[in-house]
Amino acid sequence: MGNREKLAVIWSSRDKDVAEKVVLMYTQGAKMKGWFSEVVLIVWGPSTKLLAEDGELQEKVKGLMKSGVKVQACSVCAGEYGVAEDLEKFGLEVIPMGEPLTGYLKEDWKVLSF
Template sequence: MENREKLVVLWTSADKEVAEKVVLMYCQGAKMKNWFQEVVLVVWGPSTKLLASDSTLQDKIKGLKEIGIRVQACSVCAGDYGVVDELEKLGLEVIPMGEPLTNYLKDDWKVLSF
């Protein structure tokens, strides 16, 4: 698969409207409309806290996972906010994200951040 077919969406904002109207909506469209063959959503920073506390966003994340979007969360950020367990219960890969993000960048994945 060529790298132009791979997208990482880096979600760092604690703004719920940005999450609903931009981040999650674009991820869904990118996967369902085959704009990219592989889509990874990375939940990082303040977005980890927002996601852990918002059931509407949690439902949307479950929907993204059901259509084949891989969802990862930064374990360091989640630990800082005390939300590791909540994110793991959602089925997210809660891992240190520095190295994986660096690899995405070095492997020329398309990276979109909010």
């Protein structure tokens, strides 16, 4: 795979098994094994609430961030669930995601959603 390929993973599922066994595992592999030069994890919709309430998942996401994965959360979604501050407290970039996602799509990033 090319060194300049970029991946945006959209995590919207509230299912913890999907988070642990698919989303976070693949995202980590994509970054750590160099499958993509840049990897962004977008926390969107119900996953914002799941992440805000689950310390175990928070630790896994912190590990992704330490490995170089950029993690962004949708501020509108987080606001609807009342968890924006909780996500910001442990270092997530909580922003309106419509425009950044549109940019990823227009810049020809590979986009994967769960």
